[in-house]
Amino acid sequence: MIKNKNKRKREKVDVIANVIIVFFAILNLFPLYWLFTSSLKNSSDVIKMPPDWFPKTMTFSNYVDVFQNQPALKWTLNSIMVSLITTIAVIVFSSMAAYAFSKLKFKGKNFIYIIFISSLMIPKEVMIVPLFRIIQDFGMVNSLNGMIWPNVATAFGVFLLKGFFDAIPDSLREAARIDGAGEFYTFYKIIMPIVKPGIGALFILNFVQVWNDYLWQLVVGQDANSKTLMVGIASLMQDLNPNFAYKMAGATVAAVPMLLIFIFFQKYFTKGLAIGAEKG
């Protein structure tokens, strides 16, 4: 009897908490609902008060405007290029380095690894002035290269992948060595396929992070054609054009790829993020 009563009371607190949580979850999604529906309204309906909670007439003209009056297609391509090349370079370089830190013996290994790890928390934005001067010296202002390489320099990938390499027994590498395989062959053909889940998590996390990166891309891509999608659509906001539906259409274009990635790769996020925290 007593136990039953206790249980019912416990459930009550729990139910109230969950009702609040669901309510806020829906409320939290409302701005996105407002974004999508506003982008489908015409320029007068979008600012009408009281508002149409659901668009009465739907139009795609704002999207056509974004792609015709602005180099939005170019911005999208730039974003894809920057995110993809950065991510591939991160995977190649950091898997090599992580393999070395995990499996090879060389002088100064621990010291260099400690330096790498110590840099993890430092945001590159605080060093934006000297970083920009370096990019200037390399002639990389307004070029995608200027956006890509500073992001490849971060050690997060090394840190994430080293855990996966550590989990592989050394005997596997030694067996390959005895069979006469070179170090690079062993790394590429034997060890890499085993850490695929780690590579997958790193790919998704890094791609999204670069896609959503803003300040550095804003600084490097100054002329209209070298902007990335995030920087480009944010510049619509400062536009004198008073049509908010058009600005919301731009924002939707930038948001949709990430929504799709999240829906298809949700598992990788929950895993990848948790790995970062667990190791920490």
Added chain:
Amino acid sequence: MKFNKHVLKENLTGYMFIAPQLILFLVFLVYPIIEGIRLSLYRINYTNEVFVGFENYEKLFQNPVFIKATFNTVFFVICIVALTVIFALFVSAAIFDKNAKYVSFIRGAYYIPVMVSMVVMSMIWSFLLNPANGLIPYIAQQMEMSTINFLGNPKTVLPVIIFVTFATNVGQAIILYIASMIGVPKELFEAAEVDGASRMTIIFKILIPLVKPTTIYIIIMNIIAVLKIFVVIQLLTGGGPNNSSNTLMWFLYNNAFKFNQLGIASAVGVIMFLITLVLSVPQLRAMFKKE
């Protein structure tokens, strides 16, 4: 002789494997830090650099805008981090042991704003809060509130920025907490339940202490993320009205790329660098303990 050759070769292979990462690391991370410290000690006019010692730092601490920006940044950090940790703990503790579909719905709902990024979310909020034709001022007007221009009023601008940043980013903390709470062995809860402990007791006495490492990680990551708060300032307020929402990163950016005060901007960067370095010490210590 043969042994030495072998060691040499093994060393070389190691260096070859880390070389690409190490070179980029030195060029784009280590060198900028050293160069940033050097620049902060110079007065810079285009190509002309004059060594001035700590003059840039002295100027900063006499500049009321910098003081305001520092104060705002610290205020944002405290409020946003506290809100994030409390709310994320509340959500995760209430849902982590429910069925998987429900958990992934809630997690998704809170994480989607993180995915679509601060840029897109700031644009939406800027539209929602627009005093001329935004939804929120309209509702405020219907409710006959005294203020409808929330971003134009120095009293309301900080809470609005805190709320927008918190609402956009809390999903990250929720994902981390849920992952960590699901990992807690169920026997611990069952044992406590048998002893007649209520859910609240279990949460406060068992669950929250057990996820403490996650809490520390979330706190540090969020402090550093809020410290460099920029996008929401640029897109919602531009630091205004009258610098009342200025922050360190916004101040740095403007000095570097609008006012061409590279020495001053570098000094702000060095100060922020030192803060992040100090903040990351506990996290790094925990990491090395595990190594």
